[in-house]
Amino acid sequence: MSLFRIEGLVKRFGGLLATDHVDLTVEQGEVHALIGPNGAGKTTLVNLISGLLPPDAGRLLIDERDITALPAHQRVGAGLSRCFQVTRVFARETVHDNLMLAVQAHAGSSMRFLAARSGERALVEQAEALAERVGLSAERDRIAGTLPHGAQRALDVALALAAKPRLLLLDEPMAGMGPDESARMVALIASLRSEMAILLIEHDMDAVFRLANRLTVLVQGRVLMTGTADEVRGHPDVQAVYLGTEAEGHS
Template sequence: MSATSLFEAKGLVKRFGGLLATDHVDITVEPGEIHALIGPNGAGKSTLVNLISGLLPLDEGSLSLDGVELAALAPHQRVRAGLSRCFQVTSVFKSDTVLDNLLLAAQAHAGSSFRFLSRRAAEDVLMETALRLAETVGLADVLGRIAGTLPHGAQRKLDVALALAARPRLLLLDEPMAGMGPEDSLQMVALIEQLRAQTAILLIEHDMDAVFQLADRISVLVYGRVLTSGDASHIKGHPEVQAVYLGTEAHA
């Protein structure tokens, strides 16, 4: 099975001057799997997400999704290849309505954007996609609201919906629970659980309850390296993990 992983990152390296932010990281994600990536602050989790999604150029290493080599592709081409992402800091179109946000996401994956003369508002297909996305993440009753005026939890859901429009094979979620209260977190956990049927997920998250609940496999990132990888019980019982991560978390 692991011979044909859906997603394979091999020997990823990223340096910022003298700092080795990503140190020969290997990560795989199997079809339908939720693979969680945890690690203390500064471990290089966000750098890794940016390397995979293409916002940062790789210094070394290879990335492949479904056999397609991604490393040479621009960020938007990686999305077309089936890799979509959310942002740690919510990244939506704040001054537009929820519906306009979703329409824009739908448009990205329904034909060319180089159409100049026909009104987009007349395209029912985009409207259908947008409504379906709203339904999926539970924003159907706030379609007319300006995105920037939504509560934080709802904006996070919108962020996920924008990424889902690509119908990704692999979804990168960069701390989807960041800054959320307990109730919003529960809803987000339920949403991610539900997404499992549609796409494999690489989940970066600080909320350990959520991670242990959702993840099929957990990798621990420390100082840019993968310390260990395994299921929840393996991670919980790993002495080094307790020392470097769970330990420091308790102090923080």
């Protein structure tokens, strides 16, 4: 049984078929990369998965539970959490306060039974553990907006982790990063795979081939193929369609 399954998903923008009957599964413990040229429909697919956009047809299932009709916040409760192509940290708050807001937002019923002080203590501990998890402990009291780009993206990942996701959606986490920042993000993503499945959209093919167990190639809204890195690399259609257009530029 797959952790996550998409069946026959369709999204139209006027006359444009941005998501064209997409089928896809993500297995437990898998880093599944979603690649494809600019405009292939990758972000649209993530928006459909996270509930930001309603599909025109098709189904989304977590553990065989149909979540197609659930609003975005209830999908988070069902185990989905995402990072955005554009970072959404509160730039004027400290790293710690950003994390506190995130852990408070996801503090479940367990917290309700704790006395106020031990509840607060538990939240602080969770926020500190998340900072540690993404390598930001030393920046605890720094204003988030003053962090380097790579550290802001790491904070964004930590905010998504506050929801304790079973499936983490990452939309171009390496975008705009230098080689050192990219390497740190690759290591962070690799360290998460034992705890959750990850759907990774990324143009940095070195990072994709290093991290992904399987890849799905999306072209003009359609799944061209799903396979291992070797299968994708060796597929003539992928070389023609994807790698051929990749030279035109990244977003």
